[in-house]
Amino acid sequence: MASIDEKLEPILAEVLRRNAGEPEFHQAVREVLESLGRVIAKRPEYADDALIERICEPERQIIFRIPWLDDDGQVQVNRGFRVQFNSALGPYKGGIRFHPSVNLSIIKFLGFEQTFKNALTGLPIGGGKGGADFDPRGRSDAEVMRFCQSFMTELYRHIGDKTDVPAGDIGVGGREIGYMFGQYKRLTNCFAAGVLTGKGMLYGGSRARTEATGYGSTYFVQSMLGTKGDSFDGKKAVVSGSGNVAIYTMEKIQSFGGTIIACSDSAGYVVDENGIDLNLVKEIKLARRGRISEYARLRGTGSHYVEGGRIWDVACDVAMPSATQNELTGRDARTLIKNGVIAVGEGANMPSTPEAVRAFQEAGVLFGPGKATNAGGVATSALEMQQNASRDSWSFKRTEERLADIMHSIHDTCAATADEYGTPGDYVLGANIAGFVRVAEAMRAQGVI
Incomplete structure (x- = not known):
């Protein structure tokens, strides 16, 4: 420690x-x-x-009951959270997570991280996070809709485009955002497009928002590799997870000339030495909401599925933990180092344990911490807010160009800050200090509140 x-x-x-x-x-x-x-x-x-x-103290913590009816007519009860952590730089901004593991500790850690992550973007957004201990997996669309409507029936009184602007996270995609936005509109009698981000394109969404976190993580790691005169071209990469973040991380790595050899979900991981067929992963995970185990059966020769196990046992040049917190342990880090990993970029929030982070840094592995590496999602959400405020809609190309600029700027800020404080190449220290200073300066200017 x-x-x-x-x-x-x-x-x-x-x-x-x-x-x-x-x-x-x-x-x-x-x-x-x-x-x-x-x-x-x-x-x-x-x-x-x-x-x-x-x-270190949230400005506001909201916990509430969420009653809803399942398809059998039985009343279910879940617990909802919204932690509005810091508004020194702008309205609270951060996702909503639906997952059985959600509790106050997880939402507070996410909100705390979000405060510094949002500061690093250079955009006028504060930090917050929310969610519920609800599992949308295996639930019908009607059940998810009723849950989202009940969730928003309480949350709506605490959010707004100048107050708190939630987005999606684990378990909350376009379907859930749509149901929540509809309920917000119904309760307020107001089409306030800027109150939620991650919306569908037909009602105020932004192009490239779905891809933004994964694309952004890849841009950041590409910048780290560039400091060594290297790139993704010809590299083998392992990406944990198979949701939006993982899928679009894989897509951008492939566009940079890298080969994805493994990805996962909560039940296990699949290895394909010929390179993961991303279209097949999208079909399984996005269209059918299936399990990654189906990949090996459908792909056939050259691929295999490992139930449980550790995806980090697969040798690679670049590792991108993109699933959930503390998924990559000290043991995993030592295995990756032994197998020759040269760069790690956190696509998820705090996916590496402190022991893993220390192992990578001591071994000289390029390491991008989540608060910097995965900031592309919230950055593009802020761009969605900008489009909503001006009643505008940007092209995919324009939005991705802005995303790329923001991610390169975050990388350069973290690198320069690490240099300034005497530890060149320490992106953890650079991200923490750069984010802290921006928040601290705003708080000092606004007095003791």
């Missing part, structure tokens, strides 16, 4: 005390505080007025 500056130890201790039983949130806060000792030494004013303590 990395050391924390002695001036920051009381802050971490108080976070642990006040947020008992929230390990994911503790992990996220610790990871940022480990980077701030050098900042406090250089800019001692950031230790004044309980600034760091305020950054």
